[in-house]
Amino acid sequence: MNFRGRTAIVTGGAGFLGSHLVDRLLELGVDVTVVDMSNKNSRKLAHNIDRIEFIDADISDSETLEKLEPADFIFHLAAYAVPTLCEKNPDIAFKSNVLGTYNILKFALETSAKKTIFPSSALLYGKHPKYLPIDEKHPIEINSVYNTTKKFGEDLCNYFIENHKLPVVYFRLFNSFGPRQDADYFIPTVIVQALKQKKVEIWNAEPTRDFTFVADTVDAFIKAAESNFIGGPINIGSGREIEVGKIARMIAEKLGAKLVILNKPVSGSMRLSCDNSLGKKTIGWEPHIKFEDGLNASIKWFMQNKDLF
Secondary structure, X not given: OOOOOOEEEEEOOOOHHHHHHHHHHHHOOOEEEEEEOXXXXXXXXXXXHHHOEEEEOOOOOHHHHHHOOOOOEEEEOOOOOOHHHHHHOHHHHHHHHHHHHHHHHHXXXXXXXXXXXXXXXXXXXOOXXXXXXXXXXXXXXXXXXXXXXXXXXXXXXXXXXXXXXXXXXXXXXXXXXXXXXXOOOHHHHHHHHHHHHOEEEEOOOOOEEOEEEHHHHHHHHHHHHHOOOOEEEEXXXXXXXXXXXXXXXXXXXXXXXXXXXOOOOOOOOOOOOEOOHHHHHHHOOOOOOXXXXXXXXXXXXXXXXXXXX
């Protein structure tokens, strides 16, 4: 598809995934509107601020949508996205992740958007997967505020698809990582510790994760927008299971830091490994960037920007 001259709205466009998606859309010649509650000069978005329209607005407020012009594509990435914060602030989580998603889907319907993209989470598969790699038929667990809001988001997508024929694609994202990610997440946390303290502390070395470099995740969004496929969920992950202890050791060695394993109880899933075959079948997506290459790119960015953390 030729995206040049098309229009897109990116909610949450000042965030990690959103800002990388904005980069890609601008490269493709898309006219981009970012809807976010962050400062428009956020470090993630500042390099593109003169090339986009920025609307500082709360998607859970339906009056916000009155400020928006219709767009060909809507990428709904805005969310209250840190699970621990969702547990502490459930009212905010439900307002943002459920009501906000309903408002965006309703806006997409009323403005006849060509495609709406919504990322859900692989955390829905639970702490102890019943089999690996995890496909989309794996049972899910509604065991937290965050998971509950993400499942509501998926259900809303299905409702608009089934009852209004709204063209929506929704994903279950495994662990995306890369430059500009907040230090709340595992890989940035370890890199920043290594740079600032020359010592890395992790709770436990045993859990495994499936990490996807951000450029590959963004590629999934683009392929979904240009595809004829409607529905979900579609897993987006690398298909490679890797121990967090191994990742921490790689980072510590690259940055000359000491690694300390605290052997505390595991928080979150014990193992995650993605079966991404459905993505290839439905939207023609598959990852291309090796974990090691993505990690090196991430370390380089954090080294160049360590004063921000």
